[in-house]
Amino acid sequence: MATPAPGDRTMQGPGNINCGAHVSVWLKMVTDLVTLLLVDDDPNILRPLRLLLEPEGYRVLKAPDGQAALAAIATERPTLIVTDWMMPRTDGVGLCRRLKDDAATADIPVVMLSAASPPYPTEPLWDVLLPKPTLIARLIREIRTLLKGRGSSASAHALKR
Numbered sequence: 001m002a003t004p005a006p007g008d009r010t011m012q013g014p015g016n017i018n019c020g021a022h023v024s025v026w027l028k029m030v031t032d033l034v035t036l037l038l039v040d041d042d043p044n045i046l047r048p049l050r051l052l053l054e055p056e057g058y059r060v061l062k063a064p065d066g067q068a069a070l071a072a073i074a075t076e077r078p079t080l081i082v083t084d085w086m087m088p089r090t091d092g093v094g095l096c097r098r099l100k101d102d103a104a105t106a107d108i109p110v111v112m113l114s115a116a117s118p119p120y121p122t123e124p125l126w127d128v129l130l131p132k133p134t135l136i137a138r139l140i141r142e143i144r145t146l147l148k149g150r151g152s153s154a155s156a157h158a159l160k161r
Contacts, residue, residue: 033059034147037078039069039095040113041087049082052136058143066090070098073105080146082139084132085114096125109146111139 036058040046043064050060061078063069067089069081081099085092092112099105100123112126113134128142 033057034079035059035061035076036143037061037063037069037072037081037083039063039066039081039083039087039092041065041084045084049136049139053140053143056140066092066095066098069095073099073108077105078108079150080109080111080143082111082113082143083126085112086116093119093125100125109150111142111146113139 034057036053038046038049038053038060039062040049041064046062046064050062053060061072061076063072065087066083069083070090072078073081081095083092083095090098092114096110096112099108099110109128110126111128111130113130113132115132127146130139130142
């Protein structure tokens with residue numbers, strides 16, 4: 001097999017098959033997926049939510065608290081965030097405040113999940129408040145509604161399901 005020239009990004013598969021087109025299609029599919037960031041300090045909530053949302057066509061990222069969520073948002077901008085209210089380090093309200101205070105993240109829709117009533121701020125910090133526990137069908141319906149309102153091409157992929 002010939003050595004690729006420097007800067008050549010063509011990938012060769014078995015039998016010298018050019019895989020570049022397949023990689024491009026795969027990358028397009030991944031970037032077209034709606035990315036949800038789930039934020040909760042309870043892994044017994046995060047794992048089932050991820051397992052229920054991924055088959056709906058969403059790419060799911062997880063964070064154990066608001067501080068970790070902010071770090072994740074800095075590297076991968078999610079399409080939508082689902083967060084718990086009561087968490088260590090930075091809680092859901094603090095996370096929402098930080099998101100709304102930053103022009104780069106202020107437009108990310110947020111679903112707040114809470115077993116208790118979070119303090120209601122004078123200005124809206126989240127788009128939807130759902131009780132915890134909540135029915136997964138209701139959460140999915142709210143996610144779809146928020147994404148539909150954004151009108152992004154990534155949203156259309158998940159909304160077809």
